[in-house]
Amino acid sequence: MNSSTKPATGKPASTGKWANVVNRYGVAMVFTLMALALMEAVPFLKIAPFMLLVAAVALSARYAGFGPALFSSVVSILIADFFVLEPRFSVAIDLHRDFIRIGEFFFVSLLVAQLARQRTRAEHVIQEVRQRLGAIVESSEDCILSKDMNGIINSWNSAAERLYGYKPEEVIGRHVSMLAPPEKANEIDDIMSRLRQGERVGHLQTERIHKNGKRLSVWLSVSPIRDESGRVIGASALTHDVTAQVQVERRLHGTERELAAAYDRLQLAQQAAQIGSWEWNIGSGKVMWSPELEEIHGFAPGTFGGSLEHWLQTVHPDDRESLQKRVLAALQQGGQYDAEYRSVRPDGSVYWTAARGKVFYDSVGRPQKLVGVCLDIDQRKIAEENIRQSEKLAATGRLAASIAHEINNPLEAVINLVYLAMHDPSLSPESKKYLTLADNELGRVAHLAKQTLGFYRDTSAPVRLRVTRVLDEVLDLCARRLESKEITVQKDYGEEPEITAFEGEIRQLFSNLITNAIDALPRHGRLRLRADYAADWRDSGRPGVRVTVADNGCGIPGETLAKIFEPFFTTKHDVGTGLGLWLSQSIVEKHTGYMRVRSTTTPGRSGTAFVVFLPQSAGVAAKSEVSSAA
Amino acid sequence: MAYEIETTPSAGITVLVVDDEHLIADSIAEILNRNGFQARAVYDARAALQEVERDCPEIYLSDVIMPEMNGLDAARIVRRNCPHVRVMLFSGQAATKELLRVAAGQGDDFELLPKPLHPQVLIAKLRGDHRLQ
Numbered sequence: 001m002n003s004s005t006k007p008a009t010g011k012p013a014s015t016g017k018w019a020n021v022v023n024r025y026g027v028a029m030v031f032t033l034m035a036l037a038l039m040e041a042v043p044f045l046k047i048a049p050f051m052l053l054v055a056a057v058a059l060s061a062r063y064a065g066f067g068p069a070l071f072s073s074v075v076s077i078l079i080a081d082f083f084v085l086e087p088r089f090s091v092a093i094d095l096h097r098d099f100i101r102i103g104e105f106f107f108v109s110l111l112v113a114q115l116a117r118q119r120t121r122a123e124h125v126i127q128e129v130r131q132r133l134g135a136i137v138e139s140s141e142d143c144i145l146s147k148d149m150n151g152i153i154n155s156w157n158s159a160a161e162r163l164y165g166y167k168p169e170e171v172i173g174r175h176v177s178m179l180a181p182p183e184k185a186n187e188i189d190d191i192m193s194r195l196r197q198g199e200r201v202g203h204l205q206t207e208r209i210h211k212n213g214k215r216l217s218v219w220l221s222v223s224p225i226r227d228e229s230g231r232v233i234g235a236s237a238l239t240h241d242v243t244a245q246v247q248v249e250r251r252l253h254g255t256e257r258e259l260a261a262a263y264d265r266l267q268l269a270q271q272a273a274q275i276g277s278w279e280w281n282i283g284s285g286k287v288m289w290s291p292e293l294e295e296i297h298g299f300a301p302g303t304f305g306g307s308l309e310h311w312l313q314t315v316h317p318d319d320r321e322s323l324q325k326r327v328l329a330a331l332q333q334g335g336q337y338d339a340e341y342r343s344v345r346p347d348g349s350v351y352w353t354a355a356r357g358k359v360f361y362d363s364v365g366r367p368q369k370l371v372g373v374c375l376d377i378d379q380r381k382i383a384e385e386n387i388r389q390s391e392k393l394a395a396t397g398r399l400a401a402s403i404a405h406e407i408n409n410p411l412e413a414v415i416n417l418v419y420l421a422m423h424d425p426s427l428s429p430e431s432k433k434y435l436t437l438a439d440n441e442l443g444r445v446a447h448l449a450k451q452t453l454g455f456y457r458d459t460s461a462p463v464r465l466r467v468t469r470v471l472d473e474v475l476d477l478c479a480r481r482l483e484s485k486e487i488t489v490q491k492d493y494g495e496e497p498e499i500t501a502f503e504g505e506i507r508q509l510f511s512n513l514i515t516n517a518i519d520a521l522p523r524h525g526r527l528r529l530r531a532d533y534a535a536d537w538r539d540s541g542r543p544g545v546r547v548t549v550a551d552n553g554c555g556i557p558g559e560t561l562a563k564i565f566e567p568f569f570t571t572k573h574d575v576g577t578g579l580g581l582w583l584s585q586s587i588v589e590k591h592t593g594y595m596r597v598r599s600t601t602t603p604g605r606s607g608t609a610f611v612v613f614l615p616q617s618a619g620v621a622a623k624s625e626v627s628s629a630a
Numbered sequence: 631m632a633y634e635i636e637t638t639p640s641a642g643i644t645v646l647v648v649d650d651e652h653l654i655a656d657s658i659a660e661i662l663n664r665n666g667f668q669a670r671a672v673y674d675a676r677a678a679l680q681e682v683e684r685d686c687p688e689i690y691l692s693d694v695i696m697p698e699m700n701g702l703d704a705a706r707i708v709r710r711n712c713p714h715v716r717v718m719l720f721s722g723q724a725a726t727k728e729l730l731r732v733a734a735g736q737g738d739d740f741e742l743l744p745k746p747l748h749p750q751v752l753i754a755k756l757r758g759d760h761r762l763q
Binding site (some may be wrong): 407 | 654664740749750
């Protein structure tokens with residue numbers, strides 16, 4: 001092939017059959033008449049007239065077919081008889097001599113016609129095969145081109161046109177290197193040298209360049225073309241475009257790399273953030289923990305049991321049931337799992353953990369696995385608790401400021417009115433006694449209001465006071481309640497210890513502690529008061545007084561005990577304000593003292609003891625300014 | 631109607647009592663009058679200033695937190711008009727103390743009484759009797 005393999009445009013099939021017949025027989029007639037004309041022009045040729053006529057028959061057979069060749073031989077016999085054989089211009093023949101010559105001519109012309117016809121048929125077959133092969137090449141989805149041994153392109157199919165964007169006329173006659181990127185020039189040379197040695201280049205993955213400059217990824221096979229003698233005269237190149245596959249592969253490869261990188265990052269993040277990951281395979285029941293999760297839960301690497309039961313054992317008993325419900329809810333409803341719960345390490349320490357997960361379902365919607373993360377949120381919980389506490393305190397302060405004015409004003413008015421009524425001389429002694437009691441109670445209310453609402457100002461300076469005297473005065477105030485509950489008071493006073501302090505506040509402190517004890521005591525309960533000199537149990541060099549107020553009441557449960565010093569925390573919902581112990585604590589702190597509480601709810605030996613240490617004098621003077629500014 | 635009168639003479643000390651709560655102003659004035667003082671009650675700072683313009687009291691006893699003009703600003707004007715007046719402010723709110731601290735820093739050294747205050751303590755303070763304070 002030395003041109004495009006595109007098939008030549010055929011003649012229109014509309015040519016009439018009869019026209020074709022006339023043409024073919026006309027051609028035979030023309031060849032025969034030309035032979036006659038030649039003989040007439042060159043008389044020398046008449047020596048062997050049938051030679052020219054055989055040539056005319058042969059030409060007719062070659063170009064017009066077997067029928068016209070027969071026609072030509074018959075016409076040739078007639079012409080030879082009439083124009084050539086003696087007597088000329090007569091149809092008469094010498095039967096003996098000419099008939100044999102005519103017979104020989106007819107036989108030879110038949111033979112020639114037959115041979116010519118066979119050759120024509122063979123040529124038709126070859127052409128047909130060639131056209132068919134051309135069509136196959138042309139219609140191939142793969143790009144097929146051929147080139148000579150210099151690398152000059154000499155054929156180019158439609159797929160090649162589609163792949164490279166060049167039309168046949170743009171590439172045929174040009175060097176094949178125009179299709180390769182510059183850096184592949186050596187590759188072309190290599191292919192050409194291998195072809196010269198008769199080698200085939202198969203399945204070479206390489207790159208080629210489209211007419212628009214875009215790079216193409218291709219599979220290339222180049223085979224040598226040999227002539228009849230076996231000599232390599234060129235090559236055919238079959239090119240298969242794999243750009244899309246290569247891109248997909250690259251993307252896939254990229255995705256794999258990204259996945260690996262993401263996994264690495266995830267692991268780093270887990271380690272840095274102390275986040276563990278887990279996976280529960282619902283079918284097999286197996287639970288997988290990451291090393292971080294084992295560390296969070298206090299397990300040595302690889303020692304987690306790997307089942308749901310093992311996991312539940314790490315959960316605080318009080319939180320197990322609610323957690324199981326959450327897992328169940330995630331499986332049945334949302335598919336999302338989110339929980340905060342307490343866990344217990346093998347060493348018994350309790351800490352808060354948060355877990356988040358997602359349910360994965362199989363093709364028919366059955367939950368297959370639950371996958372998620374878990375982290376230690378203990379520090380966060382502590383911080384949250386601290387914030388709650390400080391917010392509560394701040395709220396307390398705001399509340400105190402806002403209600404102080406509203407409470408103190410009417411209190412002032414009532415105290416004034418009671419005072420006026422009390423000094424009315426027409427009052428009966430009994431009424432006067434009632435008003436005096438009311439005045440005392442109002443005094444207590446006023447005192448409490450000042451203390452609790454932040455305006456307390458013990459206008460007197462800190463005084464030297466005997467602690468046991470203040471305790472006894474408070475007991476006197478509570479005498480009626482002690483009597484009504486038939487409570488036994490056991491006093492254990494040492495050396496009648498003295499301290500320098502704000503008396504009103506110390507009285508308030510003891511009053512709060514004793515009132516709480518009486519509230520906690522059952523009938524016939526026992527109240528123990530102890531006071532003596534003691535050293536500061538935190539700073540043994542500091543002398544002071546230790547006062548203990550103990551009862552054998554019901555005791556305070558552990559979770560309540562942790563909150564009793566919080567403002568507004570009360571167990572006495574009907575009568576308590578929740579400020580008593582908070583206030584007591586602040587009084588003790590103001591005097592740079594300490595207070596601690598011990599309590600047990602064990603039946604038979606239940607009870608609560610508040611122990612207060614108040615320094616003899618240190619700190620009070622320094623604190624008095626703070627107090628007056630409070 | 632007869633009343634018990636405190637025996638300790640208050641020598642007719644004039645007191646102007648100012649409080650936007652009428653009941654408080656009136657009851658304090660009543661208590662003081664029964665104890666030998668000459669007390670008048672008014673219910674806002676402007677009325678107090680008008681009173682002071684007419685006649686300087688010996689003691690100016692005023693609430694701090696009042697609508698329109700607060701007791702502290704009014705007390706400053708009173709002190710300017712009557713340099714010898716004894717100014718006593720009383721309040722039920724802790725923040726007042728900070729106000730007075732600032733005022734003291736500016737040269738206005740007023741006495742502060744916390745509300746609620748028992749009448750006996752108030753009388754003792756007005757008489758300058760430190761035993762009862």
